[in-house]
Amino acid sequence: MARPARKKKDIERAALELFADHGIDGTTIRMIAERAGVTEGALYRHHKSKDDLVRALFEEYFESFGGMLEGIRADAAPVEDRIGQMVRAFLAAYDTDPLGFRFVMLVQHGLLDGIRKDALSPAKVLTRFIEEAIDRGEIPKQDASLKAQLLMGMVMQVAVGERYGRLKAPVAGYAEQVSAAAVAALRAV
Amino acid sequence: MARPARKKKDIERAALELFADHGIDGTTIRMIAERAGVTEGALYRHHKSKDDLVRALFEEYFESFGGMLEGIRADAAPVEDRIGQMVRAFLAAYDTDPLGFRFVMLVQHGLLDGIRKDALSPAKVLTRFIEEAIDRGEIPKQDASLKAQLLMGMVMQVAVGERYGRLKAPVAGYAEQVSAAAVAALRAV
Amino acid sequence: MARPARKKKDIERAALELFADHGIDGTTIRMIAERAGVTEGALYRHHKSKDDLVRALFEEYFESFGGMLEGIRADAAPVEDRIGQMVRAFLAAYDTDPLGFRFVMLVQHGLLDGIRKDALSPAKVLTRFIEEAIDRGEIPKQDASLKAQLLMGMVMQVAVGERYGRLKAPVAGYAEQVSAAAVAALRAV
Amino acid sequence: MARPARKKKDIERAALELFADHGIDGTTIRMIAERAGVTEGALYRHHKSKDDLVRALFEEYFESFGGMLEGIRADAAPVEDRIGQMVRAFLAAYDTDPLGFRFVMLVQHGLLDGIRKDALSPAKVLTRFIEEAIDRGEIPKQDASLKAQLLMGMVMQVAVGERYGRLKAPVAGYAEQVSAAAVAALRAV
DNA sequence: AATGAATGAGATTTCATTCAT
DNA sequence: AATGAATGAAATCTCATTCAT
Numbered sequence: 001m002a003r004p005a006r007k008k009k010d011i012e013r014a015a016l017e018l019f020a021d022h023g024i025d026g027t028t029i030r031m032i033a034e035r036a037g038v039t040e041g042a043l044y045r046h047h048k049s050k051d052d053l054v055r056a057l058f059e060e061y062f063e064s065f066g067g068m069l070e071g072i073r074a075d076a077a078p079v080e081d082r083i084g085q086m087v088r089a090f091l092a093a094y095d096t097d098p099l100g101f102r103f104v105m106l107v108q109h110g111l112l113d114g115i116r117k118d119a120l121s122p123a124k125v126l127t128r129f130i131e132e133a134i135d136r137g138e139i140p141k142q143d144a145s146l147k148a149q150l151l152m153g154m155v156m157q158v159a160v161g162e163r164y165g166r167l168k169a170p171v172a173g174y175a176e177q178v179s180a181a182a183v184a185a186l187r188a189v
Numbered sequence: 190m191a192r193p194a195r196k197k198k199d200i201e202r203a204a205l206e207l208f209a210d211h212g213i214d215g216t217t218i219r220m221i222a223e224r225a226g227v228t229e230g231a232l233y234r235h236h237k238s239k240d241d242l243v244r245a246l247f248e249e250y251f252e253s254f255g256g257m258l259e260g261i262r263a264d265a266a267p268v269e270d271r272i273g274q275m276v277r278a279f280l281a282a283y284d285t286d287p288l289g290f291r292f293v294m295l296v297q298h299g300l301l302d303g304i305r306k307d308a309l310s311p312a313k314v315l316t317r318f319i320e321e322a323i324d325r326g327e328i329p330k331q332d333a334s335l336k337a338q339l340l341m342g343m344v345m346q347v348a349v350g351e352r353y354g355r356l357k358a359p360v361a362g363y364a365e366q367v368s369a370a371a372v373a374a375l376r377a378v
Numbered sequence: 379m380a381r382p383a384r385k386k387k388d389i390e391r392a393a394l395e396l397f398a399d400h401g402i403d404g405t406t407i408r409m410i411a412e413r414a415g416v417t418e419g420a421l422y423r424h425h426k427s428k429d430d431l432v433r434a435l436f437e438e439y440f441e442s443f444g445g446m447l448e449g450i451r452a453d454a455a456p457v458e459d460r461i462g463q464m465v466r467a468f469l470a471a472y473d474t475d476p477l478g479f480r481f482v483m484l485v486q487h488g489l490l491d492g493i494r495k496d497a498l499s500p501a502k503v504l505t506r507f508i509e510e511a512i513d514r515g516e517i518p519k520q521d522a523s524l525k526a527q528l529l530m531g532m533v534m535q536v537a538v539g540e541r542y543g544r545l546k547a548p549v550a551g552y553a554e555q556v557s558a559a560a561v562a563a564l565r566a567v
Numbered sequence: 568m569a570r571p572a573r574k575k576k577d578i579e580r581a582a583l584e585l586f587a588d589h590g591i592d593g594t595t596i597r598m599i600a601e602r603a604g605v606t607e608g609a610l611y612r613h614h615k616s617k618d619d620l621v622r623a624l625f626e627e628y629f630e631s632f633g634g635m636l637e638g639i640r641a642d643a644a645p646v647e648d649r650i651g652q653m654v655r656a657f658l659a660a661y662d663t664d665p666l667g668f669r670f671v672m673l674v675q676h677g678l679l680d681g682i683r684k685d686a687l688s689p690a691k692v693l694t695r696f697i698e699e700a701i702d703r704g705e706i707p708k709q710d711a712s713l714k715a716q717l718l719m720g721m722v723m724q725v726a727v728g729e730r731y732g733r734l735k736a737p738v739a740g741y742a743e744q745v746s747a748a749a750v751a752a753l754r755a756v
Numbered sequence: 757a758a759t760g761a762a763t764g765a766g767a768t769t770t771c772a773t774t775c776a777t
Numbered sequence: 778a779a780t781g782a783a784t785g786a787a788a789t790c791t792c793a794t795t796c797a798t
Contacts, residue, residue: 004777005782025214029768039784044769046782123355145355146347146363150370153346154339161338166312174335181339181374188373189366196757218793228759230795239793382798383761403592407789420762422790501733523733524725524741528748531724532717539716544690552713559717559752566751567744574778596772606780608774617772 010036020099066120079138084179095170209288255309273368284359388414398477444498451507457516462557473548587666633687651746662737
């Protein structure tokens with residue numbers, strides 16, 4: 001092996017942070033390179049283009065969120081518990097890596113087109129989770145898609161609220177209240 | 190003064206649609222001019238710069254949403270009713286002008302800096318609304334900010350769900366269910 | 379109309395000259411802009427890309443050569459005369475605009491792929507011309523394609539010879555000798 | 568010294584092919600390395616720079632063509648025979664290694680600057696050959712340079728014609744006709 | 757008011773070459 | 778000898794803005 005690719009991770013991390021903060025179009029290759037401590041050309045050894053870099057990052061994080069939820073969905077515990085688990089997992093993910101989280105969440109608006117159809121998307125996992133709970137009679141038999149969106153919306157907005165200074169980090173502190181609200185909301189529909 | 194700047198509206202409408210679809214950085218002056226049926230130079234007759242155009246649009250739409258909510262907040266009806274009104278108003282606004290709605294909602298991530306501090310933001314109105322309901326003992330005395338975010342999150346995500354084909358327009362059709370879920374959620378926390 | 383596109387011709391002329399001298403890959407946008415007395419961006423108002431500029435120039439010149447030959451081919455004069463006319467026309471074209479001529483001739487190696495199938499190529503016109511002369515019994519009935527190539531080769535190489543200092547401009551001075559050689563060659567095959 | 572730089576040949580062959588197809592500026596080090604099955608760095612073990620590689624290839628092929636012709640020129644046979652020999656030699660060379668042939672022929676446009684002045688160039692050999700034939704009274708006493716160019720042009724264009732699908736390989740099949748045409752042409756001037 | 761050519765600054769990308777491994 | 782990551786310079790292209798018409 002030649003010089004090991006020590007900077008690849010640095011580049012991707014720098015890109016992630018900048019994308020989360022300034023958006024994709026608002027982030028230049030130069031900004032990424034500077035923050036990663038490399039020259040602009042270095043980026044192109046690892047990714048064919050800026051677009052390619054974005055896609056790679058997105059898929060990596062997107063699927064990791066989906067996978068996290070899928071693990072909980074497949075569990076045997078009662079719905080209430082699993083809703084609580086999901087909420088906690090989401091919020092903990094945000095506390096651990098707010099930039100990664102925000103990158104995926106903010107950036108998805110306008111990127112889902114290029115994503116593989118079979119990707120394990122959070123929305124897909126959540127919808128399936130709700131459907132199964134309905135089948136088992138654990139929550140009222142009503143529009144599963146809507147419920148999935150409501151659940152998603154509540155958790156996501158906590159992250160957004162933190163970002164704009166309306167809620168306080170660590171957001172894991174809101175987990176119990178959000179879980180309770182979510183369970184109540186899903187039962188009420 | 191026979192032709193009272195009809196082009197100005199065309200330009201702003203074109204800009205709004207493109208911003209909602211491609212983001213601000215992803216929209217070029219040329220794109221706007223093309224869609225509006227004018228040339229690039231014409232745009233500068235009506236707005237000093239691209240930034241200026243963005244700000245104008247944002248304030249107009251942002252305040253109009255805030256104002257709408259404020260009207261409902263100031264009303265005398267019981268909370269449940271007013272929550273229902275707000276939900277209906279939000280969803281109807283989305284059905285009426287999805288692009289305008291999305292422009293404000295999506296674009297706010299990263300634009301609030303330039304906005305006047307006293308702007309009537311939806312989040313601010315919602316928080317005040319919740320605080321008052323708590324004061325009157327209509328909902329449990331608990332973190333008003335969190336509740337405002339939860340309410341916001343539920344409604345917003347319905348719009349996002351429609352946009353990505355997971356829910357069906359017109360979203361006003363979901364108003365009753367969302368209202369019920371919201372009331373339950375706010376009571377549960 | 380706004381500012382008239384005074385520089386378009388300058389840009390194309392500059393490009394043509396530079397391409398002929400340095401090849402396409404050897405010519406940069408900056409070189410073209412500099413010689414044309416504009417900034418680099420100006421080029422992109424008139425042509426979508428460097429490739430596009432090349433193609434436009436090529437088609438324009440390529441077809442004009444083809445058209446010139448076609449006019450002679452369609453004439454009623456005896457072959458010898460028309461061969462002479464073609465040779466003179468070719469060589470005069472070189473003397474008039476050596477760069478345009480060389481651009482087409484040198485550059486065609488590797489560009490014909492992108493050219494419209496119905497383009498009036500010199501080779502096509504020449505082949506048809508030879509075929510008709512064979513049909514009329516003016517030259518021996520033998521491979522018309524080969525003859526077209528031989529004719530082409532003799533004339534072209536005169537231009538190449540001038541370019542590398544082995545023949546003297548104006549090359550029109552060689553017209554009679556080349557014509558005589560060409561007639562003899564075509565009769566001999 | 569078991570492995571005597573087999574890679575060097577691979578690299579040069581790959582370079583030759585790519586240069587012939589895409590031109591020198593159109594060929595990147597990476598392309599060469601890839602086709603040769605080595606990495607970019609390896610190339611610099613064998614050649615100091617891209618320019619160096621080009622020069623090496625060009626001189627090797629250029630001189631070998633020149634040498635081939637020189638052998639025929641120095642022969643004692645009558646002109647007609649030797650013209651026939653040259654034509655056959657040229658065409659056979661093309662059939663044997665079209666890429667090498669094209670590399671030299673196409674690439675020479677714009678590369679002759681760096682070539683040693685005493686190089687045995689095909690054009691030089693041909694001109695001397697014609698001059699001697701004139702001296703001996705074998706062909707009319709007229710511009711030897713022009714005749715050399717005409718001869719060259721006829722043969723070269725056969726190669727070009729094959730390359731663009733207007734003539735059929737192996738081009739050696741055209742040798743007799745081309746020779747006859749060449750002799751006739753040279754006598755006619 | 758409007759046009760759209762042209763500018764100028766900066767963005768993305770390419771690529772010959774170097775160098776740590 | 779060989780690798781391929783990284784550099785640095787330069788190439789292509791983009792785009793908000795200005796300005797002659």
